[in-house]
Amino acid sequence: MTYVVTDNCIQCKHTECVDICPADAFREGKNFIVIDPDECVDCGLCVPECPEEAIFAESELTTDDEHFLELNAELAKEWPLILEKLPPIEGYQSWSGKPNKLAHLER
Amino acid sequence: MKSEYDVIFIGAGLGGLTAASLIAQKGKKVLVIDKHNIAGGYATNFKRKDFEFDVSLHSFDGVVKGGNSYKIIEASGVADKIEFLGHDTLYHYQCGDIDIKVKHQDIEGYKKQLVHYFPEEEGNIERLFSEADKNYKDMSGFLYSTKRFFLRIMATPLFYRRILKYEHYTVDDYFSRYTKNEKLKAALSAQWSYYGLPAKDLAFGYFSYPFIDYLRFGGYSIKGGSQKLSNALVDTIVEHGGEVQLASPVTKIVTNEKNKIIGIESKKTGFVRAKKIVSNISPYAVVSLTGDEQFDQKFKQNLKQLKPSISGFQVYLGLNCTLDKLGVKKDEYIRFFSPTLSQREQFDNLKNGNVFEDKTGWSINYFSNVDDSLVSPGKSSLGLFTLVGTSNWHSLSKMEYREKKQELTQVLIDKASKVLPGLVDHIEVCEAGTPRTMTKFTNNPGGAIYGFEQNIKQSGLFRRFPQKYPLKGLYQVGAWTFPGAGFIGTMLSAKILVDRYF
Structure with missing residues (x-):
């Protein structure tokens, strides 16, 4: 089992999840973050x-x-570790809650 | 989800779950809501590879059929859902030349070992235990009485008079009535880390029940870990029409213009109505969820003056060999190491985080010796534990925090390696829980593991943080309130709450 970051994160990237993670499992891209399934310990603290x-x-x-499971695993191999919380992406408000943002994902 | 419940419990820790189960069994509609996605608070398990670890339980006192503490297990409806595994050795204590192994349900054998080291104290030891037994009877009489609560209070000066007699005693005050021998007093309070304070500061009233309960009725683990107990409580709640809503942080405790509780809000559930709310989270969190302005100055002043308990640091190790291979006998379970005689000196060092030299007490728990269902065949697990102060953890950057966690983990592994040569060659899984971890999972301030510190000012029926808030309909259960922390403490707090107010 692992936890998975999905579409809603793209273009927002609040990174609140990073600080609470006891396993340092988050990896950072330009406008999205993912969870490394090999590091995730299934504690679920990041969800709320x-x-x-x-x-x-x-x-x-x-x-x-479901495809985000594979995407998280794949990007986790390429992206660097993120350990500290950062400010959200500027202008995230206009993206918050919008569906299907995957086309905007910057790899 | 319903839009209204009779009682809502905030926090699915052992106190909240037990109280919810007791009330659900009375036919009331209950909702338990928690921010975490697993029920149990500190009474949970976690997995790493094929090892399963019990987060917090070291030893559950007295939970054997016919024993006093088992009554709360039965009352909460989980007796036929879980299995308790007795510890062949209650504990093994070492301090200087003193080396005592306390066997399961063998108080006489324990006294004999004490007399062996302190022959001149034989009469004193006998008298000390005789009175401690009577005190235990008074305590149990009060706690498990089926009489209505106010009648129990009225009957206390007559039938349970030792509760009042020792109300202002520390553990050391009590022992000092019988002996002046510091070594003997230290040995008698070998388990002091379970209570989070040295004997000179620890309230006797809080300590005295488990003290005898452990010796007479034994220490236990829960087969499969304490998650099984928490899950069994959830099942009982659900069987009686209650609901448990996880991964839902409560954002507000809602009151009306008359200062009465009317419900809670959470993102997931929206507003849910209830006239009664029981908090199983810290009172500080209750104040902030309800709004500071809802509480009078006297209450806030009092809360400000209360002292939260110390925190803890535990290293969980999964080994690729059996414990037997490291020279650990099958009947061993917990070992307390006390490098210096003075508990207060140790405590001051622990509080300030000075745990790097060999000046502070620590302990080993051989988890898989008692419950091998937590590991695969041929493997084993153990825990290394020390109390540790709550400061100097929460303000660190994540990198600094990682370093500190690693450093302290290494200190404990080094200490353990002296007792278990070859240990480091067999470590397959190593995880550590810090004060910061405790706060992450529970929001307890500083990572406090025992609610408010159990000193004499903050313990006992009339001094512990009350179970009823000055706001109508708002209650407290768990380690923060009476009687206090520990598995049996929090479950008893649920029983007392329900006996008294529900």
């Missing part, structure tokens, strides 16, 4: 921290979001 409600347990992913 996310203001965009972007994080789900693997077992609770909707069919539409």
